[in-house]
Amino acid sequence: MRAPLSTAIAIAIGLVILFGYFLPFGILISLRMVLLEWAVILAAIALLVGIGNLFYVHWRKAARAQSNSFYSVVLLISLVFTLAIVGWFGPTHSYSLWIFNNIQVPIESSLMAILAILLAYAVVRLLRRQLNLFSIIFLVTTVVILVATAPILGVEVPGLNELRTWISQVPAVAGARGILLGVALGILATGVRILVGADRPYGG
Amino acid sequence: MTFSGTVGLIVVIAFFILIIAFAARGRGRPSRNLRDIPAFARLGRAVGNAVEAGTRLHVSLGSGDLVSFHSAVAFMGLSMLRRVARATSISDKPPVATAGEGAIAILSQDTLRSNAREMRIEFDPLSGRLVGLTPFSYAAGALSVVHDEDVGANVLVGNFGSEVALINEAGERSGSLTLAGTDDVPGQAVLYATAQEALIGEETFAGGAYLGAGPMHLASLQVQDIIRWVLILAILAGSLLKLVGIV
Numbered sequence: 001m002r003a004p005l006s007t008a009i010a011i012a013i014g015l016v017i018l019f020g021y022f023l024p025f026g027i028l029i030s031l032r033m034v035l036l037e038w039a040v041i042l043a044a045i046a047l048l049v050g051i052g053n054l055f056y057v058h059w060r061k062a063a064r065a066q067s068n069s070f071y072s073v074v075l076l077i078s079l080v081f082t083l084a085i086v087g088w089f090g091p092t093h094s095y096s097l098w099i100f101n102n103i104q105v106p107i108e109s110s111l112m113a114i115l116a117i118l119l120a121y122a123v124v125r126l127l128r129r130q131l132n133l134f135s136i137i138f139l140v141t142t143v144v145i146l147v148a149t150a151p152i153l154g155v156e157v158p159g160l161n162e163l164r165t166w167i168s169q170v171p172a173v174a175g176a177r178g179i180l181l182g183v184a185l186g187i188l189a190t191g192v193r194i195l196v197g198a199d200r201p202y203g204g
Numbered sequence: 205m206t207f208s209g210t211v212g213l214i215v216v217i218a219f220f221i222l223i224i225a226f227a228a229r230g231r232g233r234p235s236r237n238l239r240d241i242p243a244f245a246r247l248g249r250a251v252g253n254a255v256e257a258g259t260r261l262h263v264s265l266g267s268g269d270l271v272s273f274h275s276a277v278a279f280m281g282l283s284m285l286r287r288v289a290r291a292t293s294i295s296d297k298p299p300v301a302t303a304g305e306g307a308i309a310i311l312s313q314d315t316l317r318s319n320a321r322e323m324r325i326e327f328d329p330l331s332g333r334l335v336g337l338t339p340f341s342y343a344a345g346a347l348s349v350v351h352d353e354d355v356g357a358n359v360l361v362g363n364f365g366s367e368v369a370l371i372n373e374a375g376e377r378s379g380s381l382t383l384a385g386t387d388d389v390p391g392q393a394v395l396y397a398t399a400q401e402a403l404i405g406e407e408t409f410a411g412g413a414y415l416g417a418g419p420m421h422l423a424s425l426q427v428q429d430i431i432r433w434v435l436i437l438a439i440l441a442g443s444l445l446k447l448v449g450i451v
Contacts, residue, residue, distance in 0.1 A: 045306075046306035071348065119398070179392060183277075186276070186405075192219050192223055193421070199417075201282040201315065
């Protein structure tokens with residue numbers, strides 16, 4: 001086995017967390033809480049390392065004048081500027097909040113708006129790519145939900161609201177629960193594979 | 205211990221025992237017949253094409269964090285990254301992994317580093333990257349990788365919401381394959397419309413078995429099938445008991 005020590009530590013900690021969740025023993029519960037707090041602290045440190053990585057990737061791209069390196073320069077300036085302002089004044093100061101409310105929020109809202117157009121186009125492209133029964137059901141359902149939620153020119157088609165309610169409460173919920181059941185089983189299987197050391201995402 | 209806690213523990217222990225039993229039984233036997241999932245067949249071809257054409261593969265691990273249940277799907281993405289990295293180890297261009305959380309980005313580097321050590325190839329520390337910390341900034345960061353880094357195929361396995369459409373659109377425009385799976389239900393609806401190959405539900409977690417990651421992955425698929433049938437029977441029994449007024 002590669003990296004037996006890290007594998008043994010990962011399995012032992014995984015088992016403590018798992019049994020601490022299910023079994024009502026004080027020591028297991030306390031140990032679980034301490035280990036989870038450590039995980040949160042490590043995740044925060046990993047975030048700082050990740051930001052360093054982000055900075056270096058774009059620094060290298062800008063220094064080598066690779067394609068679209070202008071955007072890397074913009075990112076670097078924004079990163080340094082934001083770090084300086086938020087680091088100096090604190091995250092709740094009006095300057096920090098101004099950056100968030102006037103730069104971050106509008107940019108993300110714009111991306112959301114682009115997404116709405118892009119999804120409408122994607123549905124049409126889906127029909128071109130795979131014209132089958134499921135794609136047609138997908139398109140018809142999307143149109144019914146859209147028209148019932150936001151009637152065109154305020155004209156309401158009789159029965160459409162009831163149809164929308166039925167779709168969103170019966171077949172959509174049934175399908176979502178089926179998918180969630182499959183996802184939950186997949187998550188459980190992944191967790192068990194990690195606990196027995198078959199999957200080692202920590203590189204061992 | 206509560207009733208639901210007891211049932212949960214029994215399911216987990218049953219999962220443990222069955223996976224180990226099936227893996228032990230399947231060791232040394234030829235791989236079983238798996239249901240055909242076109243996405244994985246297409247990924248196999250895309251890996252071969254990328255090696256031949258000298259393009260690289262982009263593995264996107266989403267913006268789920270390590271200390272939530274979204275970490276499981278990111279771990280699945282890391283497992284696929286390991287398989288993809290191994291399959292493309294003879295290529296000039298190693299795969300690039302993008303993540304939306306610091307710890308997952310470090311784990312992606314660790315995965316690529318351990319693969320490079322095993323295959324005795326050079327490791328590029330910038331092949332595993334953090335590209336953005338919110339879902340939309342992550343999507344924006346991943347877009348530049350898809351557009352600028354000569355990507356032949358994109359494997360998106362992680363926690364994605366509707367923002368994944370932006371990455372898929374970039375893949376479509378740059379002419380690269382997009383294969384995507386997520387644990388988020390609205391995200392799956394978006395993937396169905398936008399990805400060239402969408403993985404639905406548990407298909408996202410079956411990647412290891414289809415990419416030949418070992419008997420444990422095959423065993424876990426078998427156990428998932430068994431537990432699924434048990435759950436279906438329990439739901440039907442509960443519905444019947446409710447119908448006749450017993451519960």
